[in-house]
Amino acid sequence: MSIEKHRFASGFPKIGIRPTIDGRRRGVRESLEEQTMNMAKATAALISENLRYPNGEPVECVIADTTIGGVAEAAACADKFAKENVGVSITVTPCWCYGTETMDMDPSIPKAVWGFNGTERPGAVYLAAVLSGYAQKGLPAFGIYGEQVQDATDTSVPDDVKGKIISFARAGLAVSYMRGKAYLSMGSVSMGIAGSIVDDSFFQEYLGMRNEYIDMSEFVRRINEGIYDDQEFEKAMAWVKENCIEGSDINDPAIQQSREKKDENWETVVKMTQIARDLMIGNPRLAELGFEEEAMGHHAVVSGFQGQRQWTDHFPNGDFMEAMLNSSFDWNGIRAPYMVATENDSLNGAVMLFGNLLTNTAQIFADVRTYWGAESVKRVTGYELPGAAANGILHLINSGSATLDGTGEQSRDGEPVMKPHWEITQEEADKCLEATSWRPANVGYFRGGGYSSDYLSKGGMPMTMSRLNIVKGLGPVLQIAEGYSVELPQEVHDVLDDRTDPTWPTTWFAPIVTGEGAFTSVYDVMNNWGANHGSISYGHIGADLITLASMLRIPVSMHNVADEKIFRPRAWSLFGTEQLEAADFRACTNFGPLYK
Numbered sequence: 001m002s003i004e005k006h007r008f009a010s011g012f013p014k015i016g017i018r019p020t021i022d023g024r025r026r027g028v029r030e031s032l033e034e035q036t037m038n039m040a041k042a043t044a045a046l047i048s049e050n051l052r053y054p055n056g057e058p059v060e061c062v063i064a065d066t067t068i069g070g071v072a073e074a075a076a077c078a079d080k081f082a083k084e085n086v087g088v089s090i091t092v093t094p095c096w097c098y099g100t101e102t103m104d105m106d107p108s109i110p111k112a113v114w115g116f117n118g119t120e121r122p123g124a125v126y127l128a129a130v131l132s133g134y135a136q137k138g139l140p141a142f143g144i145y146g147e148q149v150q151d152a153t154d155t156s157v158p159d160d161v162k163g164k165i166i167s168f169a170r171a172g173l174a175v176s177y178m179r180g181k182a183y184l185s186m187g188s189v190s191m192g193i194a195g196s197i198v199d200d201s202f203f204q205e206y207l208g209m210r211n212e213y214i215d216m217s218e219f220v221r222r223i224n225e226g227i228y229d230d231q232e233f234e235k236a237m238a239w240v241k242e243n244c245i246e247g248s249d250i251n252d253p254a255i256q257q258s259r260e261k262k263d264e265n266w267e268t269v270v271k272m273t274q275i276a277r278d279l280m281i282g283n284p285r286l287a288e289l290g291f292e293e294e295a296m297g298h299h300a301v302v303s304g305f306q307g308q309r310q311w312t313d314h315f316p317n318g319d320f321m322e323a324m325l326n327s328s329f330d331w332n333g334i335r336a337p338y339m340v341a342t343e344n345d346s347l348n349g350a351v352m353l354f355g356n357l358l359t360n361t362a363q364i365f366a367d368v369r370t371y372w373g374a375e376s377v378k379r380v381t382g383y384e385l386p387g388a389a390a391n392g393i394l395h396l397i398n399s400g401s402a403t404l405d406g407t408g409e410q411s412r413d414g415e416p417v418m419k420p421h422w423e424i425t426q427e428e429a430d431k432c433l434e435a436t437s438w439r440p441a442n443v444g445y446f447r448g449g450g451y452s453s454d455y456l457s458k459g460g461m462p463m464t465m466s467r468l469n470i471v472k473g474l475g476p477v478l479q480i481a482e483g484y485s486v487e488l489p490q491e492v493h494d495v496l497d498d499r500t501d502p503t504w505p506t507t508w509f510a511p512i513v514t515g516e517g518a519f520t521s522v523y524d525v526m527n528n529w530g531a532n533h534g535s536i537s538y539g540h541i542g543a544d545l546i547t548l549a550s551m552l553r554i555p556v557s558m559h560n561v562a563d564e565k566i567f568r569p570r571a572w573s574l575f576g577t578e579q580l581e582a583a584d585f586r587a588c589t590n591f592g593p594l595y596k
C-alpha cells in the first residue's frame with residue numbers, strides 16, 4: 001500500500017442528513033414525504049458536489065432511511081448514523097415537526113437545521129422551535145433559512161441557504177475529522193516558547209484530540225539503526241539533488257561547515273523528513289522491514305518539532321523536514337500537506353490544522369517578526385509603500401515550517417494562489433521548488449547547520465493569519481487577520497530582509513484595516529497579536545474560522561471579518577446581539593468546551 005493510501009486508510013466522517021416531518025398520518029405526513037426527502041437529497045448533492053476530504057475525494061452524505069416524525073425514527077436515524085461514521089448532522093424540513101421529539105441529541109456532533117422558508121407548511125417555525133429546544137438543552141445548533149419566501153412547489157436551494165449549508169458542513173467536518181486524532185510532540189519546549197508547552201487539556205477538551213510525545217533522541221535511534229525505508233531514501237536523495245537548489249552560505253568563511261559536513265547534513269535532513277512522517281502516520285513499509293511497532297505511527301494529524309536548541313545545537317535543523325512535510329509535494333509526487341509546527345508551537349500547530357481542514361491547502365508557519373510602517377520603510381529604503389501596503393506591512397519570516405506552496409508559484413486565472421493538492425500540476429510544484437533556495441543555516445543560531453528554505457512570497461494573494469492563545473482562567477482564544485501578501489521591489493525587500501535572517505522565507509503581509517479596535521491600524525494588529533507566531537492560510541477564511549471556533553466553543557478576540565459573514569449557532573444571539581464579540585465570549589464560557 002502506498003504511504004498516501006495508508007495515511008487515509010481509516011476513512012473520513014460522513015455528513016448525516018435528517019429529513020424531519022410532521023408525524024400526523026392520514027393526510028398531513030403523507031403529503032409532505034416527497035418534498036421532505038427531496039430537501040434531504042438536494043442537501044446531500046450540494047455537499048458532495050462542493051466539499052472534498054483531505055485526500056481529494058468528494059464528501060459523503062448519509063440520509064436517514066425514513067423521514068423522522070417522532071422519537072422512534074430519530075433513534076433509528078441515530079443508530080444508522082453511528083454505524084455509518086456520521087460526524088456532522090443537518091436536519092432539513094419544509095414543515096412543522098415536533099421539536100424535541102425529532103431533534104438530534106448527540107452533544108458531540110455539530111448540528112444544523114435548515115427550515116424551508118415557505119408559509120403553507122411552516123419549516124421556519126419548526127426551525128425556531130427546535131433551536132429554542134437546543135438552546136434550552138445546552139446543545140448549540142446552527143439555524144439556516146433563506147431570506148426569500150419560496151413557493152411550496154419550489155425544489156431549489158436558494159444561494160444564501162447553499163452558502164450556509166456549505167460553511168456549516170465544512171467547519172463541522174473539520175471538528176469531526178480531528179476528533180480522536182493526535183498532536184505529536186517531537187521534543188519538548190523550544191527556547192521557553194509557551195506555545196510549545198503542550199496543554200493536553202486544551203487538545204482533549206476542545207478538540208477531542210490525544211497528545212502523543214516522543215523525545216528527539218528517537219530520530220537518532222531511527223537514523224542509527226536504519227529504521228526508515230532505505231529505498232525511499234535513495235529515491236529522495238536523487239530527487240533532492242535534482243530539485244533542491246542549495247543557496248549561498250551567509251556564514252563567515254571561518255565558521256562555515258565543510259562540504260563534507262554539508263553533504264552529510266543533506267542525508268540527515270532527508271532521513272529526518274521520512275522519520276517525522278513515519279512517526280506521525282506510520283508506514284507499512286517499516287513492517288516489511290521488521291519494524292512492526294514503528295510501522296503503526298502515532299495517528300497524528302499535526303505535529304511539532306522542538307528543534308531549537310537541544311537538537312539544532314548539535315544536529316542539522318528541522319527546516320527541510322518541516323518545509324517539505326508542510327508542502328503539497330515531495331519525491332513521492334503531489335500529495336496532501338502534513339501539518340508540522342516549528343519550535344513545537346502546538347498552538348500554532350492547532351491553527352495550521354484548522355486552516356488546512358477548512359481549505360485542504362498547505363499552511364505557512366511564520367514568526368510575526370516586524371511591523372514596518374510606511375515611515376520606517378521610507379527611512380530605511382527611501383521607498384514609499386503603495387496601495388494595499390500603504391498602511392504598513394508585517395514581516396512574516398521564520399526558519400522551518402513555511403510551506404513551499406507559499407511561494408505563490410501556483411496559479412489560477414493568472415493570479416498567484418495556493419491550491420488543494422489535487423489541483424496542483426507538476427509544473428507548478430516544480431516552480432515552487434525553483435523559487436526556493438536551500439541556504440546553509442546560520443551556524444551562529446544553528447550550530448549543527450542544516451538548510452533553510454529561502455523564498456519570497458508573490459504579492460496579491462488573499463491570506464488569513466490566525467493564532468490560538470491560551471489564557472489562564474479563560475482558556476483558548478482565537479485571533480484572525482485577513483489581508484493580502486505584498487510584493488516589494490527586490491532591492492527594497494533585500495534591505496529589510498538583510499536586517500533579519502536572509503536565509504529564511506519571507507511573506508510580506510498587509511492586514512486589512514477597518515479603523516476599529518485591533519484593526520485601527522496595522523501597528524495595532526501587530527500590537528494585539530497574542531504570540532510570536534501565526535499560521536497563514538491562502539484565501540479569506542476568517543468567516544469559516546469563526547464558524548469552526550464557535551463549534552469548538554473557542555471565543556474570537558480579534559478579527560476583521562464583516563458582521564454579515566459571521567455564522568455561529570443560533571443560541572449565540574441569546575447572549576447579546578449588539579456586541580457580537582462580547583456575546584461570543586459569554587456563549588463560549590457558558591457552553592464550555594465541546595468534550596468536557
Ligand SMILES: C[C@H](O)[C@@H](O)[C@@H](O)C(=O)CO
Pocket residue numbers: 308343367398399445532
Ligand atoms: C533563530 C531564532 O532562535 C528564531 O528561531 C526565533 O527568533 C524564533 O523563531 C522565535 O519564535
Ligand SMILES: [Mn+2]
Pocket residue numbers: 342343366367398532533
Ligand atoms: Mn519562531
